[in-house]
Amino acid sequence: MHDIGIYGLGVMGENLALRAHDVGLSVAVFNRTKDKAFALAARVGSPRFQAFADPASLVASLRRPRLLLLMVTAGPATDAAFEAVLPFLEEGDVLVDGGNAHYEDTLRREARAREARVAYIGMGISGGELGARTGPALMPGGDAEAYARIAPRLEALAARLPDGRPAVALVGKGAAGHYVKMVHNGIEYVFLQLLAEAYDALRNVYGYTSVELADAFARANQGPWESYLIGLVREILTVPDPETSQPLVEQILDVAEGKGTGLWTAEEALRLGTGGSTFGAAVHARNLSRERDLRLACAEACGEPWRRPEAVLAYETWRDALHAAVLVAYAEGFALLRRAPETYDFAVDLANVARVWQSGAIVRIRLLADLERHLRQTPEIPHPLLFPEIWQLVREREGALRNFAAWAVRTGLPAPAHLAALADLDGLRRRRLPANLIQAARDAFGAHTYRRIDREGNFHTSWPDPEGREIPRPQG
Template structure:
């Protein structure tokens, strides 16, 4: 009998299956195109790695309690796989969806599985193709008791933190696992946009050559800021194009695609009324990149926006601005997770999130260890910037972020994610915002009422009309 069944052998499914075999688990695999499953099993050449042609035999080959991991494209393909295996599962078995499902789909499938007395776990997976093969970050949510039944097998699959702990932990109830992965991807969108803006400044304004660019990012990738993504950019900048011998990145069309998870995160922040300006900025920036024909037409008709800056900021200003903005993006992500946990009753363990993201995950960065330590010590703290240690990271770099943002504006270099991070930082610390004017206007034109600062209740005022109009009296 096999320890784990993996349904779906795309890039992630295949590499997770091989990872499971590497760590000593006995693996059953199934794929809609059966030849792929049998070819993979033949390549492994071990009876503890077996392919199956039919869902019934595939499910029956798994030891109880069964762990069956769906690794298919989110959406209709997941529904089809779900329905294909459900009739053969039994009470006590655990069906895990490892795709990038929208959390609302996870809620729906969880309810369907509950009717069949099957435990359903929505699990975010991060690490990409290489991470799946060498150890990913796993974010399971759902039935807590079901998670305990499969925890040891998931821990074997997961990456390891420097202290030896696995990059897997229980995220929370219901659709918490997929919600956490959605926010992970939203942070990833912002991080990449911030890196693109930092690259733009060095390459197109500072005029750095490729070697200088790589060195700048290498120096920024140290201490608490050591991260997968900064390191990745550093390596990208060193790769030559085999056809032109120029940096390959310079030959890539400036159009950024996406699969929608960044948009989901921005939408959730708007829906729940929590600060998510950096998520929206990153999504809008990708949208603008896809308007390439329009951009070229506007550049031709209106001229490019470059203005000669008074002076170039120091390297340290560039670096510290990037670091501060990155931390603010993570803070927005954790604030969104907290609000969603309260609103949807997910009971998300934020310290576990910070733990899991420290290894294997695309968004891994060393300061998450500091954040985890603070969250375990004071889990009720409502925002990461309220931890003195985390705030100190930002405070020391606030002036750099402000200087870089102002320089970008004067230069004509779009830096929407840096500007959004700064606006959020400033807005969060204002005791009084000008929203009172907005509420007065809403009451004036729509009688929406307002609240006062000196007493409870809702109030309405008959404001003078700017055009001198009066509400006509009813005719007698």
């Protein structure tokens, strides 16, 4: 009998299956295109790795309590796979969806699985192709007892933190796992956008060579900001195009694609009313990149926005601005996760999230270790920036972020994620925002009423009309 079944052998499924085999698990695989499964099993050539031709025999090959992982394209493909295996699963079995499902789909599938007395765990997986092969970060959400039945197998599969703990822990009930993965990807979007803006500044304004660029990112990849993504950018900058010998990144079309998870995060931040305009900024920036024909037409007709600055900023200003903005993005992600239970029926275990993201995850970054410690010590703190040590890291770099943002604006360098991070940081600390004016205007044109600072109640005023109109009073 096999320890784990994997349904779906694309980039992630195949590598997770190989990882499971590497760590000593016995693996059963199935794929819609069956040849792929049999070819993979033949390549592995091990009695602990077997391919099956149909979902029924895949399920039947698993030891109880069964652990079956769906690893297919999110959306209708996941529904198809879910429906294909559900009839064969039994009470006590655990069906795990490791794709990037929308959390509402997960809630729907969880309810349907419950009717069939099957436990359903929505599990975010992070690490990409290499992470899947060498140790991913796993973010399971769902019933604690069901999770306990499969935890040892997931712990074997997951990456390890430097302190030896596995990069897997239950992050909450219900759809918490997929909610957490959504926010993970939102942070990933912002981090990538910040890195793109930082690269744009150094390459196109500072005039750095590719060697200087790689060195700048290598030096920024230190201390609390030592991270997979800064390191990845450094590596990307060193890769030449075999055809032109120029840096390969310069030969890549400037059109950023995406599969939707960043947009979902931005939508959630808007819906739940948490700060978090960095998410929207990152999504808008990708959208704008896709308007390439329009951009080219506007550049031609209206001219590019460059205004050469008198001087470029010090390297340290560029670096500290990037670091501050990255930290704001993480803070906004955790603030959003904290708000989820107020709206949905699942609380997210923030300390477990900070733990799981420390290793294997695309968003792994050294500062998560400190954040985890703070979240365990004082879990009631409502926003990461309220942890004094975290705030200190931002405070020391706030001036740099402000200088970089002002410089980018003067230069005509679009830096929406840096600007959004700064605006959020400023807005978050204002005792009094100008929202009073918005309330006055809403009351003036729509009689929406307003509240006062000096007493309770809703108030309405007959404001003067800028066009001198008055509501006609009945005659007589």
